[in-house]
Amino acid sequence: MCWALESALSQEGYQVTTATRGLQGIDLAKETDPSMVILDLKMPDIDGIEVLKELKKFNPNIPVIMITAHGTIDTAIEAMKIGATDYITKPFKLEEIKVQIKQALHLSDLEDQVNFLRQELGERYGKIVGQSEAMKEVTLLIQQVAKTGTTVLITGESGTGKEVAALEIHKASNRADKPFVAVNCAALPEQLLESELFGHEKGAFTGATSKKKGRFELADKGTILLDESGEMPLSMQVKLLRVLQERCFERVGGTETIHVDVRVIATTNIDLIKAISNGSFREDLYYRLNVMHISMPPLRLRKEDIPLLVNHFLDKFDPSHNKKISSEAMKTLTRYNWPGNIRELQNVIERALIVCQSAEIQPTHFPKELLNSIEETTTSALNLSESGFSLQELEKHLIIKALENNNNNQTKAAKYLGITRPTLLYRLQKYGVKL
Ligand SMILES: Nc1ncnc2c1ncn2[C@@H]1O[C@H](COP(=O)(O)OP(=O)(O)OP(=O)(O)O)[C@@H](O)[C@H]1O
Numbered sequence: 001m002c003w004a005l006e007s008a009l010s011q012e013g014y015q016v017t018t019a020t021r022g023l024q025g026i027d028l029a030k031e032t033d034p035s036m037v038i039l040d041l042k043m044p045d046i047d048g049i050e051v052l053k054e055l056k057k058f059n060p061n062i063p064v065i066m067i068t069a070h071g072t073i074d075t076a077i078e079a080m081k082i083g084a085t086d087y088i089t090k091p092f093k094l095e096e097i098k099v100q101i102k103q104a105l106h107l108s109d110l111e112d113q114v115n116f117l118r119q120e121l122g123e124r125y126g127k128i129v130g131q132s133e134a135m136k137e138v139t140l141l142i143q144q145v146a147k148t149g150t151t152v153l154i155t156g157e158s159g160t161g162k163e164v165a166a167l168e169i170h171k172a173s174n175r176a177d178k179p180f181v182a183v184n185c186a187a188l189p190e191q192l193l194e195s196e197l198f199g200h201e202k203g204a205f206t207g208a209t210s211k212k213k214g215r216f217e218l219a220d221k222g223t224i225l226l227d228e229s230g231e232m233p234l235s236m237q238v239k240l241l242r243v244l245q246e247r248c249f250e251r252v253g254g255t256e257t258i259h260v261d262v263r264v265i266a267t268t269n270i271d272l273i274k275a276i277s278n279g280s281f282r283e284d285l286y287y288r289l290n291v292m293h294i295s296m297p298p299l300r301l302r303k304e305d306i307p308l309l310v311n312h313f314l315d316k317f318d319p320s321h322n323k324k325i326s327s328e329a330m331k332t333l334t335r336y337n338w339p340g341n342i343r344e345l346q347n348v349i350e351r352a353l354i355v356c357q358s359a360e361i362q363p364t365h366f367p368k369e370l371l372n373s374i375e376e377t378t379t380s381a382l383n384l385s386e387s388g389f390s391l392q393e394l395e396k397h398l399i400i401k402a403l404e405n406n407n408n409n410q411t412k413a414a415k416y417l418g419i420t421r422p423t424l425l426y427r428l429q430k431y432g433v434k435l
């Protein structure tokens with residue numbers, strides 16, 4: 001049997017090694033780490049079940065096809081329970097086992113890909129970093145919302161972590177082991193978006209050569225993320241409204257009504273209230289999406305998270321910690337206003353690590369625009385453009401700026417300026433600054 005399979009499969013282009021005893025087979029598998037194993041149940045020393053258990057201990061994902069004789073079907077089923085991929089009964093045709101081998105390898109290939117994508121998804125989004133009050137509130141809200149299963153609307157400026165938050169909700173929900181499917185509603189033209197969301201039947205339009213499941217079907221029992229949903233065309237908004245109300249829809253070109261159990265999370269960085277008033281977003285859809293609302297705070301309103309995030313990204317992009325960041329550089333980063341929020345910060349760190357040739361990151365390793373922008377804010381704060389300014393004027397400007405930068409929180413502003421809160425209040429009064 002070994003000889004016959006080896007010569008037949010070698011001809012197919014497979015690399016084959018064989019063993020005629022169980023223990024020998026285990027050793028061989030450990031040594032060569034094969035892509036799959038064909039295993040007889042009956043062998044001279046230990047039986048195939050024992051070998052299977054041993055192989056699975058060593059590599060839980062290894063595909064194994066069991067060879068059984070008539071009357072040992074029960075044992076074959078037992079083997080499947082332990083993790084064999086398939087079994088074949090003697091006597092069999094070579095063509096038969098070739099098909100099974102192909103399928104087993106294909107399946108294991110798919111499993112590898114799924115694992116890879118899962119890992120990449122986790123890495124792409126990462127975890128939520130942030131200890132500021134604003135972020136603590138968001139994290140708490142995410143945990144609370146996750147358990148409820150209701151529709152969630154996540155708003156926030158570009159790069160504030162809306163997608164990260166959506167995935168976090170999914171992972172903390174009881175749908176965590178079911179699919180998380182994201183659709184970027186702004187990236188596709190209307191017709192494509194419809195077939196992407198709801199699928200289509202064969203022949204529904206030119207190019208629809210076969211039936212295709214939509215994202216809503218793929219997300220069944222799991223979560224769908226409608227990313228940048230504020231940008232959806234009005235006609236799609238009507239269709240989406242129906243799914244949210246009735247949890248059912250038809251594929252494009254189809255008549256069958258499909259029911260799904262999907263949790264919906266929508267994100268947007270546009271002001272939906274404004275969009276409603278100018279007619280580009282449906283009010284009824286807004287209320288359907290806005291069952292629970294999470295607003296991601298911009299980074300400039302939680303600057304105390306910057307050092308934490310910087311270290312997080314240094315860790316991510318320089319895991320062996322070859323480079324450090326100078327305190328001057330860190331200070332520069334906390335003075336910038338981050339219009340692109342966390343994504344921008346992440347890019348700046350990644351870039352600095354590449355640009356920096358020495359062991360310590362300095363402000364010079366940051367983009368010019370970033371440095372210029374800090375310069376500008378400082379200059380305008382000092383009002384240097386006006387010729388002649390008094391020390392008092394300068395102090396007044398700095399105080400106002402400090403308050404602005406700290407969301408009008410006096411304690412924080414005082415800390416920022418390095419003075420006590422009473423001192424700050426005294427100065428505010430002195431300069432007649434009203435809050
Ligand atoms: N709190 C956080 N901690 C760590 N990394 C974060 C955090 N928030 C966001 N990020 C990272 O910042 C980047 C942007 O996040 P995300 O894609 O979720 O933003 P977004 O709000 O969807 O942006 P856009 O509106 O541009 O689509 C991602 O790489 C993400 O991993």
Ligand SMILES: [Mg+2]
Nearest residue numbers: 162163227267
């Ligand atoms: Mg996004």
